[in-house]
Amino acid sequence: MACSDDASALDIGFAELHCLSNFSFLRGASHPEELVAEAARLGYRALALTDECSLAGVVRAHLAARKHNIKLIIGSEFVLEDGLKLVLLATDRTSYGNLSALITLARRQAEKGGYRLSKTDLTGHFPQGCLAIWLANDRFLAEDGRWLKQLFASNLWLGIGLFLSGRDEIHCQQAEAMARQLDIPIVACNDIHMHCRSRRALQDTLTAIRLGQPLSQLGYALFANGERHLRPRLRLAKLYPPEWLQQTLFIAEHCQFSLDELRYEYPQELVPDGYTPTSWLRHLTEAGIQNRWPCGLPEKVRQQIEHELSLIADLVYEPYFLTVHDIVKYAREQGILCQGRGSAANSAVCFCLGITEVDPSRMNLLFERFLSRERNEPPDIDVDFEHERREQVIQYIYRKYGRHRAALAATVVTYRTRSAVRDVGKALGLNLAQVERLADSVDRWDGYQLMPESLKECGFDPDSPIVQRLAILVEQIKGFPRHLS
Numbered sequence: 001m002a003c004s005d006d007a008s009a010l011d012i013g014f015a016e017l018h019c020l021s022n023f024s025f026l027r028g029a030s031h032p033e034e035l036v037a038e039a040a041r042l043g044y045r046a047l048a049l050t051d052e053c054s055l056a057g058v059v060r061a062h063l064a065a066r067k068h069n070i071k072l073i074i075g076s077e078f079v080l081e082d083g084l085k086l087v088l089l090a091t092d093r094t095s096y097g098n099l100s101a102l103i104t105l106a107r108r109q110a111e112k113g114g115y116r117l118s119k120t121d122l123t124g125h126f127p128q129g130c131l132a133i134w135l136a137n138d139r140f141l142a143e144d145g146r147w148l149k150q151l152f153a154s155n156l157w158l159g160i161g162l163f164l165s166g167r168d169e170i171h172c173q174q175a176e177a178m179a180r181q182l183d184i185p186i187v188a189c190n191d192i193h194m195h196c197r198s199r200r201a202l203q204d205t206l207t208a209i210r211l212g213q214p215l216s217q218l219g220y221a222l223f224a225n226g227e228r229h230l231r232p233r234l235r236l237a238k239l240y241p242p243e244w245l246q247q248t249l250f251i252a253e254h255c256q257f258s259l260d261e262l263r264y265e266y267p268q269e270l271v272p273d274g275y276t277p278t279s280w281l282r283h284l285t286e287a288g289i290q291n292r293w294p295c296g297l298p299e300k301v302r303q304q305i306e307h308e309l310s311l312i313a314d315l316v317y318e319p320y321f322l323t324v325h326d327i328v329k330y331a332r333e334q335g336i337l338c339q340g341r342g343s344a345a346n347s348a349v350c351f352c353l354g355i356t357e358v359d360p361s362r363m364n365l366l367f368e369r370f371l372s373r374e375r376n377e378p379p380d381i382d383v384d385f386e387h388e389r390r391e392q393v394i395q396y397i398y399r400k401y402g403r404h405r406a407a408l409a410a411t412v413v414t415y416r417t418r419s420a421v422r423d424v425g426k427a428l429g430l431n432l433a434q435v436e437r438l439a440d441s442v443d444r445w446d447g448y449q450l451m452p453e454s455l456k457e458c459g460f461d462p463d464s465p466i467v468q469r470l471a472i473l474v475e476q477i478k479g480f481p482r483h484l485s
Contacts, residue, residue, distance in 0.1 A: 012233055012236075012245055013045045013233075013245075013246075013248075013249050014045065014188075014233050014236055014245050014248055014249070015045045015048070015071075015073070015249055015251065016039060016044055016046075016047050016048060016190060016192060016230065016248070017050070017073065017087065017133060017187065017189050017251060018048065018135070018159060018161070018190060018191055018192065019035055019047060019048055019192040019230075020050065020051055020077065020191075020192060020193050021049060021051055021057045021061070022481055023051045023054055023057035023481055024051040024054065024077075025210075025482070025483060026206045026207070026209050026210035027193060027206065027210065028051070028194070028203075028206075029193055029203035030193075030196075031060070031479075032049060032058075032060040032061035032064060033061070033063075033064040035047065035049070035061070035195045035230065036061050036065050036068055036070060036072065037064060037068055037195075038196060038230045039070055039230055040068035040069065040070040042230055042231075043233060044070065044230075045070075045071065045248075045249055045252055046070065046071035046072070046073055046255075047061075047070060047071070047072060047073065048072075048074070048089055048252075048255070049061045049072065049073070049074060049075070050075040051077065052076070052077045052078070053076055053077070053078055053103055053107065053115040053117070054103065055074065055099075055100065055103065056410070056412070056481070057481075058072075058074050058259065059259065062258075062259045071252065073089055073090075073252060073257075074090045074096060074099075074257060074259070075088055075089035075090060075099070075130075075255075076088055076103060077135075078115075078117055080117050080118060080122070081116060081117065081118045081119075082118075082119065084119070084139070084144050084148075085134075085136075085139070086132055086134050086135055086148070087132070087135060087159065088102070088127055088131070088132055088133075089130060089131045089132075089133070089251065090129070090257045091129050091130065091254055091256060091257060092129055092256060092257050093257060093261050093262075094129050095127060095128065095257065096257050098128050098129060098130060099127050101127075102117075102121075102127050103115075104407075105117070105121060105125055109121075113483060113484075122151070126151065130155070131152075131155045131255065132148060132152045133156075133157045133158075133159040133187060133189060134148050134156060134158050134159060135159045135191070136160070136174075136178065137160060137161055137171055137191075140174045140178055142178065142182070145158070145178060145182045145184065146182065149182055149183075149184060156184055157184065157187040157247060157251065158175055158179050158182075158184045158185070158187070159186075159188075159189035160172070160175045160186055160187075160244070161188070161189050161190050161191045161228075162188075162239045162240065163190075163191075163224070163227040163228065164225060165224045165225065165227075168239075185247055186243075186244050186247065187244060187247035187248055187251060188236065188239075188244040188245050188248055190230075190231070190236075192228055192230055193223075193228040193229070194228065195229060195230055196229050196230070199229070200223075200226035201472075202473055202476045202477060203226075204218075204222050204223075205424060205428075205477070207221060207222055208427035209426070209427050214426065214427060214428065214429040215427055215428065215429065216429055264320065264378055266319030266320050266322070267319065267323055267401060267405075268319065270323060270326055271319075277318035277319050278313050278318050280322065281309070281318045281322060282309060284322075284325060284353060285305065285349055285353065288352030288353055288354060289352055292351065292352060292359075293361070298361050301348055301360050301361050304360055305348045305349060305352065308347060308348055308349045308367055308371075309349060311367075311371060311372075311373065314373065315371070315373065317371070317378060320378055320379070320381075321349065321350075321381075324340075324353075324355055324381045325353045325354070327396070328340070328353070328354060328383060329354070330393070330396050331385060331393055332354065334392065336386060336393060337386040337389075338383055338384060338386070338393075339357065339383065339384050340355040340381060340382065340383050340384075341383070341384060342380065342381075342382040343379070343380060344356050344379065344380070344381040345358040346358075346369050347367060347371070347379075348367075350381065394408075410484040411484070412481050412484060412485075413483050413484070413485045414480060414481055415477050415479065415480045415482050416478065417442050417474065417478060418439045419482065420473075420477045420478050421439045421442060421450070421470070422435050424470055424474050425470060428466055428469065428470055428473075430466075434460075437458040437459065437460075438450075438455075438458065438460065438470070440458070441454035441457070441458045450467075450470075450474065
């Protein structure tokens, strides 16, 4: 292992390439924003968010990276069916798409909340352009390395983390021997689960919740120490050989993809031959005008419609309006009740297309609340469909556009006080009756805090160590993602 003097160590750049946030449900113990902010504070050149078979936290990390002026690398961690573990990192727009497709494949092959990926899957759906880091700390099998080397060629690294567990020297020796045998460069990877060491108690608690056992029974299922946090560069320089740290910068330099490159891509087949999206949207709008105002269009409304069509054309959002119109048109043809709502009610074009029912001739609309050039983001057209027949609309979308082009958006279900009290209480070893009494003691009129008076009424000592520990953990876990819905 390396030993550097303090001055030279401070000059060593570093990029963390293996980092889990709390979007690796019940594994990571920090929000994406906390990880990014801490990495920037420590002077890291870049941070890779690599949640397990997920990209759910990358938008929050992206916004935080903008704020703190640090490079964000987007990737994901996978554990294959045979136990092989690796991290894939996107280098450009194409490889990001390939990584997303691989995650989709893995998720669709398993029950909700899980994923399944085999070597055959990885070969058949190879994420072209991605860089791969083979995480071999606990499994040094030459056959794994040979297979990965054949698959990824020069885009493969052997990732090693040193966590002061007593086995670091052995891991280093094994890694160096394997790297020489397979001609694979080694890179330092720290398997980050939290942004700071103080989250260690929460990380242990999350492990207990995930495994469904109290902390007292977990034993070796818990990490041996709190080293899986973002550590100062000086400390890393004393742990790792300089060349392992230098490889992190080499990899980071090759990962140039940013979420800023993404743009909404809408279906093109909605536009008939002989029309452009702009002319077809105008055609449908004019047809709607004839339907809505058979006796003539008020001049005020005509000006509003022309203003809207001009702005929609400038921002190239015609395909979005056409897509929503197509779905609403199908629903109305099938007699499915539907109604556009929210800020879309400020659009006269939406009224003409039959998406909303707010008559602009009777209202003073504020279109810029719905769509503006300054915000430079797509409008949000919310359409409610009757609950009993919503699935019929979903199946229409799948049939028309194909399942490879259509997907359901997930909502993030987060911990609130009652659910946090229940899960943390069980993790701390309280019985079911105690857990329910504690959850019932949460006073909804006091900001859902665990109030001392309520605790006493339920037979708990507010000053007892376990209750104080529970209160701290509950406050930390509140707002954490619990699952996707």
